[in-house]
Amino acid sequence: MESTAASILTRAVAKDKQEHYTEALILYQEGLQILFNSISETKDVNKKKYFREKAEEYMKRAEGIKKLIHEKKSLGQYREQMRIEAGSIGHGYASLFGRFLDDRVTHIHIEDPYIRAYHQCLNLVRLCELGVQKCPTLSRVSLLTTKDPDDYKNQENRLDELKKSLAIKLIKFDVTYSGTLHDRKIVLSNGWVVKIGRGLDYFKAPEGKFVLGVCDLELRVCLETTVDIFHTSHIREIP
Template structure:
């Protein structure tokens, strides 16, 4: 447990230094929970005192970061920028932006011109699954994409199947086609906007059906792309209320 706490807190400090404050805050909180468990369990007085000192230090920093995030959110200045290197792993949707999906999210809006092929529609499905796991009040998912001229029927059928599946959970899903769409972004009605250079389709093809990464996208090598996450003071959608 001690080595786990050290590893997580060192990672938190690294993210803090890189000004990726939301990720740093999550890691500080995880590391602090382990430290608190260690404080309860250790019988060594010197170690207990050391752990308490470290916990107080990291707790103060976590509170400072929380205030900083809230302050910058209120002025529309908060932004995180990350580059995903070609061939790197550990960049599934939950890792990259799952921390922004919470009980305050009722509407996920996706703009991505390449939700066309089967595997691209599966990427949207993975995002919806993550939304259901993290956003307990999720009520609406909307998509704007382009139409595949060679697979119009298949593309529409896949999206209709997703609509039916989400409907079984009382989540509405609406999709529209645009011939001019270029930007790629995921907008959450709690104010967070996630822009990924390649959209949702930034993973390399799986090396095989029985290879690591075939199911868990954190283990799937990625294509090079950039991720820009920022907060706007208010995102209003007709279905938010």
């Protein structure tokens, strides 16, 4: 348990130094919880004293980060940028922006010109699944994409099937097509905006049908891309 806490808190410090504050905050909180458990379970007085001192140190930094994020969000100045390296793993949708999905998200808006092919539509389903799990007040998902000039009928059928599935959860799904769309972004009604250079399709195809990463995107090998995360307090109504 102690080594687990140390590993997580070490990662938190690394993210902190990289100014990936939202990631660092989650890691500090996770590591601190494990550290608190260690304090309550250990009988060694010296260990208890050491763990409490470290916990106070990390708690102070976590509170500082929380305050920093709040201040920058209030000023509309919060920014994070990260690069996903080619061949890396551990960058599934839950890790990438799951921390921004909460009970204040009623609407998720996706702009991605390539929600066309089977695997691209499946990526959209995965994002919707994550939204349904993490956003109890989610009532709308909207997609702006482009028509597949070679296979529009199948594209339409896939998206229509997703629409019917979301409707069972009382979530409205809207699709709008553009002939000029290029940029990719995900806009959440709680103010967070995530721009992924490659859109949702930043994973390499798995090398088989029964290999790690086929089902769990956290284990899927990634392509190189850049992710920009920022917050705006000016979102009133997403298109």
